[in-house]
Amino acid sequence: MSPRRASPLSPARATGSRFAATRRSFLALAGSTAAFTALAQIRSPFVLAAPTGDRLRFFDEREAEILTQIMERMVDTGCADAPQVRDIGAVASVDALCASLDPELAGPLPLLIRAFDLGPFLFDFRFSRFTGLSDAEKDESIAGWMTSRIHLRRVAFLALRNLCFFGYYSQDEIWPLIGYAGPLL
Numbered sequence: 751m752s753p754r755r756a757s758p759l760s761p762a763r764a765t766g767s768r769f770a771a772t773r774r775s776f777l778a779l780a781g782s783t784a785a786f787t788a789l790a791q792i793r794s795p796f797v798l799a800a801p802t803g804d805r806l807r808f809f810d811e812r813e814a815e816i817l818t819q820i821m822e823r824m825v826d827t828g829c830a831d832a833p834q835v836r837d838i839g840a841v842a843s844v845d846a847l848c849a850s851l852d853p854e855l856a857g858p859l860p861l862l863i864r865a866f867d868l869g870p871f872l873f874d875f876r877f878s879r880f881t882g883l884s885d886a887e888k889d890e891s892i893a894g895w896m897t898s899r900i901h902l903r904r905v906a907f908l909a910l911r912n913l914c915f916f917g918y919y920s921q922d923e924i925w926p927l928i929g930y931a932g933p934l935l
Contacts, residue, residue: 808849809841810860815881819881820892833923840920840921859913
């Protein structure tokens with residue numbers, strides 16, 4: 751009978767292992783979980799104005815492109831006449847929201863977006879990034895985040911989903927599509 755393998759979090763592996771649980775790694779994981787949970791529950795009663803020009807304030811160009819591709823798949827309405835994410839400034843609205851949030855809350859988002867891009871390689875064992883997948887494969891990758899057994903991955907999905915919905919459905923061009931006449935004031 752072979753010896754029982756120690757869990758990565760067990761005291762037996764606490765020294766000298768890259769998988770060892772330390773107070774610092776636990777607090778970092780807890781902090782990220784709290785930030786993603788807070789972002790997953792954003793219910794904005796206001797619409798932020800998109801930044802002037804094409805200048806992003808929070809995300810860099812690569813992160814904005816990844817977020818654009820994620821948003822395109824998450825808000826795909828199936829309507830041929832629905833405005834496209836790239837045409838309405840949805841990512842700029844998310845960028846403006848994240849730039850206005852407390853850095854402790856929004857700080858993990860660029861890392862999350864880059865992890866989402868590497869998700870097919872890390873979780874699905876595909877030798878491609880999210881941005882290199884076909885639309886059907888992107889949908890499978892997103893579904894993997896949504897239904898993952900890893901709690902932090904599901905919460906990260908909810909945070910991105912809420913940001914994508916906020917960015918897309920807060921745009922004036924979308925309102926007629928969903929039957930919203932706009933604010934009363």
